[in-house]
Amino acid sequence: MVEESYTRRAFLKKAAALTAAVTILPHARIFGANEDIRVAVVGVGNKGSQHVAMFKSMPGVRVVALCDVDSNRVAEALKKHFKEAGTQPKTYTDVRRLLEDKEVDAVCVATPNHWHALVTVWACEAGKDVYVEKPASHTIWEGQQMIAAAKKHNRIVQVGMQSRSDAGLQGARQYIKEGNIGELDYIRGIYYNLRQPLPKVTGPQAPPAGVDYNLWLGPAPDEPLTRKNLHYDWHWFWPYGNGELGNNGVHMMDLASWFLDIKEFPTRVVSVGGRFGFDDDAPTPNTQTVLYDYKPVPIFCELRNLPASKGASEADNLNGLRVGIEVKGKEGYYLAYNNGGWVYDNKGKRVKQFKGDGGGSHHQNFIDAVRSRKAETVAANIESGHLAAGLAHMGNISHKLGKPANGAEILKSAAEFPQLSRMIDQFNEHLLVNGVDVQKNQRMLGPWLTFDPAAQKFTGEQEAAANAFLTTTYRSGFEIPNQV
Numbered sequence: 001m002v003e004e005s006y007t008r009r010a011f012l013k014k015a016a017a018l019t020a021a022v023t024i025l026p027h028a029r030i031f032g033a034n035e036d037i038r039v040a041v042v043g044v045g046n047k048g049s050q051h052v053a054m055f056k057s058m059p060g061v062r063v064v065a066l067c068d069v070d071s072n073r074v075a076e077a078l079k080k081h082f083k084e085a086g087t088q089p090k091t092y093t094d095v096r097r098l099l100e101d102k103e104v105d106a107v108c109v110a111t112p113n114h115w116h117a118l119v120t121v122w123a124c125e126a127g128k129d130v131y132v133e134k135p136a137s138h139t140i141w142e143g144q145q146m147i148a149a150a151k152k153h154n155r156i157v158q159v160g161m162q163s164r165s166d167a168g169l170q171g172a173r174q175y176i177k178e179g180n181i182g183e184l185d186y187i188r189g190i191y192y193n194l195r196q197p198l199p200k201v202t203g204p205q206a207p208p209a210g211v212d213y214n215l216w217l218g219p220a221p222d223e224p225l226t227r228k229n230l231h232y233d234w235h236w237f238w239p240y241g242n243g244e245l246g247n248n249g250v251h252m253m254d255l256a257s258w259f260l261d262i263k264e265f266p267t268r269v270v271s272v273g274g275r276f277g278f279d280d281d282a283p284t285p286n287t288q289t290v291l292y293d294y295k296p297v298p299i300f301c302e303l304r305n306l307p308a309s310k311g312a313s314e315a316d317n318l319n320g321l322r323v324g325i326e327v328k329g330k331e332g333y334y335l336a337y338n339n340g341g342w343v344y345d346n347k348g349k350r351v352k353q354f355k356g357d358g359g360g361s362h363h364q365n366f367i368d369a370v371r372s373r374k375a376e377t378v379a380a381n382i383e384s385g386h387l388a389a390g391l392a393h394m395g396n397i398s399h400k401l402g403k404p405a406n407g408a409e410i411l412k413s414a415a416e417f418p419q420l421s422r423m424i425d426q427f428n429e430h431l432l433v434n435g436v437d438v439q440k441n442q443r444m445l446g447p448w449l450t451f452d453p454a455a456q457k458f459t460g461e462q463e464a465a466a467n468a469f470l471t472t473t474y475r476s477g478f479e480i481p482n483q484v
Helices: 008-021 046-056 072-080 095-099 112-125 140-152 167-177 213-217 243-259 362-372 381-399 407-413 418-433 465-468
Strands: 035-044 062-067 090-092 106-109 128-131 157-159 186-192 270-275 289-291 298-306 323-329 332-337 340-345 349-356 403-405 443-445 447-454 457-459
Touching: 008 298, 035 046, 035 095, 035 362, 046 072, 046 106, 046 362, 062 072, 062 095, 095 112, 106 112, 112 128, 112 140, 112 186, 112 298, 128 362, 140 213, 140 381, 157 362, 157 381, 167 243, 167 332, 167 349, 186 418, 243 289, 243 298, 243 381, 270 381, 270 407, 289 381, 289 418, 289 443, 298 381, 298 418, 381 447, 403 407, 407 418, 407 443, 457 465
Parallel strands: 035 062, 035 106, 062 090, 106 128, 128 157, 186 298
Antiparallel strands: 186 323, 270 289, 270 443, 270 447, 289 298, 323 332, 332 340, 340 349, 403 443, 447 457
């Protein structure tokens, strides 16, 4: 039976008392060869339910607890995954109570983005290992705290960037590193996928029955619900999500940084984007092109949520690819994602195929590392998760500081990079064929932001404005404990 939800007044009183008087005590154990690893899943919506199924099917693993602020989702997960007698897991509404449970060894975090870092840090402090969904963090400062917490408390932290566990991508990465498509010119990540405008609302909405909205907000501002759908649509609102760049672009940027063996942030970033063709209240871009000025090989990320043309039933594509990466070399190029891909020569002829498997071993990789305590074996560690998420944050910060611009101003900003100029032309053509009036709905041109990769801070003319977005303000009782 799901825990009784807190009333707002009772919760605030109890939260204040717990913050002042209670510390989640660390508990960790060394696993014997035949001991089960006991996993709890925090957030059991669509993605969390998938995690339940994955962990539940693995030998030597037991899903012993579920946690969600929505009692309906807990009930659905129990009905779907735990029909057998004697398999019922414990259930929790408040993740803090779950983390006190000494019968939980590891937690899988599939909450909204604004909870990722807090649950991860709290779990590390409690002596539990963590599998956290992408993007790892909601801000760059949060990622720094997650890295520090994993090291400080000797915890295994895996990020849900399963492409790194994909056999086809692993093989293609090695093939390209060996020089088989020549010196690299650039890597481009694309996410061309249709989305619909959000339902409009005229005022605050009542949270769904069965949801503890105060706990849903957690570290976010204490504000009423101003969208029709509490779940999923939070991706398109800055206090909880990171837009499409943080939702799916982060996968492409992780692949790009992995293929290039990049471990640091770039020194410059610029974004062009906006929300076009959607009459809704969401502030995040649905069309965006971002350049990360790595030398000698820049990384680009393109996002498009409109169709290939107005009224079309499909999204755009790049030589048939709608989601994935293009690795462009002087002697050919590679197009792929988790379902595999091909190497092409410069005439477009297929040269070599790499068959993907979707990264299905990613959860097993996490469990193996939990059992061995060898953090170096983690396929997508928190450092790589911080980098990929941080790249999304950098692009979004340039967008947030942007100003409306005309085509000439945008192309002038891109003049240093011929590849970016071509992508901007394609961006403009995409809007044109979708009937977007760029005079009425102007493109937002972000400033070129300069960045110090060692200090992980912005520099230059926009230093103060950009650095203000490196972190955020947390509600009392939901602050991330400083780990540095």
